[in-house]
Amino acid sequence: MKSRFLMVFVLLVTLGMILAACGSSDNEESTGGDSGESSGSEDSGGDSGSGDFSVAMVTDVGGVDDKSFNQSAWEGLQAFGEENGMSKGEGIDYAQSESDADYATNLNRLVRQDYNLIFGIGYLLQPAIKEVAGQYPDTSFALVDSVQEGDNIASIVFKEHQGSFLAGVAAAKKTQSNQIGFIGGVDGSLINKFEAGFVAGVKSVNADIDVEIEYAENFNDPEKGRALASNMYSKGVDVIYHASGGTGNGVFAEAKDLKNANPDEDVWVIGVDRDQHEEGQIGDANVTLTSMVKRVDIAVQDVSEQAMNGEFPGGEVIEYGLEDDAISIAETNEEAMTEEIRSSVNEWKEKIINGDVEVPSTREELESFVDAL
Structure with a gap:
């Protein structure tokens, strides 16, 4: 009887130890799981990048x-x-x-x-x-x-009109035919700034130069750009300034074809927004006279830095111009941009920065500007 009781007692004690061990293991796994989920939640933060600036x-x-x-x-x-x-x-x-x-x-x-x-x-x-x-x-x-x-x-x-004015000065000093062209993307207040400044620059050098103006009504139509350029060059225009985004690729294509067909022909393109010297390369020649460089890259980089540093200029209008080196004229084509042209461009640049010349930014302002020459 005592032996049977002892055996039952041993079995109960052993079963209790097993149950206690299982309970301890379950609790530990449960605690570890909760901790892991909490850590994962904190890592995600409900926001991609964990608070990093993007x-x-x-x-x-x-x-x-x-x-x-x-x-x-x-x-x-x-x-x-x-x-x-x-x-x-x-x-x-x-x-x-x-x-x-x-x-x-x-x-x-x-x-x-x-x-x-x-x-x-x-x-x-x-x-x-x-x-x-x-x-x-x-x-x-x-x-x-x-x-x-x-x-x-x-x-x-x-201040695109300022840089376009200097492009006009370069075009006026370069032309042999006294016929210059302007091809815009979409006819509106923004591209009109390019047009007004450019014509003002041309006329400031020589009021007798004719400037033909056309708009593609599209910023991404190279074929239209080519057709407009072909028409201008065929009528004696020898310098075209384009402010037309991807449409301007057609202007470059037409100028290069003409140059390839007749290496002695003077046909030039003035690029826009970035230095488009590479777009004008054809063999050993280059049809890019210069480019009106608009440093969108500087502006994007600058505003990004401000925002990352907690100084985002929300609600503000930030304007970049010649004085910020955010508007400039490329001098990459040293052979085409002669010392005389560069010197003239720099003289007018100083006049603009010093306030001696107020560059027009609309067609109405351009009319008054030309009348006063």
Whole structure:
């Protein structure tokens, strides 16, 4: 009897120890699991990037490789990324627009991806920036080439008319035919600044020079650019300034074809937004006289730095010009840009910076300017 009781007692004690051990193991696993989930939640923070600053941009329809405006903006964002250990998809990125219908869609997608600062590259994005920024007041936006009110919107504009004036001076000093052309993208207040400044520069050198003006009504139509350029060159124009984004690629193509067919023919193109010297290269020759360099890259980099440092200029209009070195004239083609031309350009540049010359930015101002010459 005692033996049976002892056996039962031993079995009960052993079973109790087993149950206690299992209970201890379950509790430890449960505690470890809760801790892991909490740590994971803190890491994600409900916000991609764990609080790290990130910035992206939405291109205009010309695309990020338009060799002009959008490309310059992306180069600025890449330079910002390199300085701060970022790369495409890792802190910086872009969304490419195929049409104006993509603007709001791309902006919204970047907002959902939790970018702290989003650039709209080009004045055509103004309505989309206004709409999306109003819906997301905690996201910072920057609009290039137009002004939009909003506490979370920085408006970035340039004194393109100043640089275009200097391009006009260079064209007037270079022409042999006294016939010069201007090809714009879309006829509106922005490109009219380029036109007014350019014509003012030409006329300041020689009021008798004729300037033919055409608009492609598109920033991404190289064939239209080529056709307009062909018509101008055939009538004796020997220098064309384009302010037309990707459409200007057609202007370069036409000039290079003419130069290839007749190496002795003087045909020149003045590029825009970035130094387009490479676009004019044809064998040992180059049809790019100069370029009106608009440092969108500097502006994008500058505003990105301000935003990252907690100094985003929301609600402000930031204007860049000659005095900021954000507007300039390229001198890459040293053979075409002779010392005489460079000297004349620099003289007029000083006059503009010193306030001795007020460059017109509209057709109405241009008319008054020319009348006063």
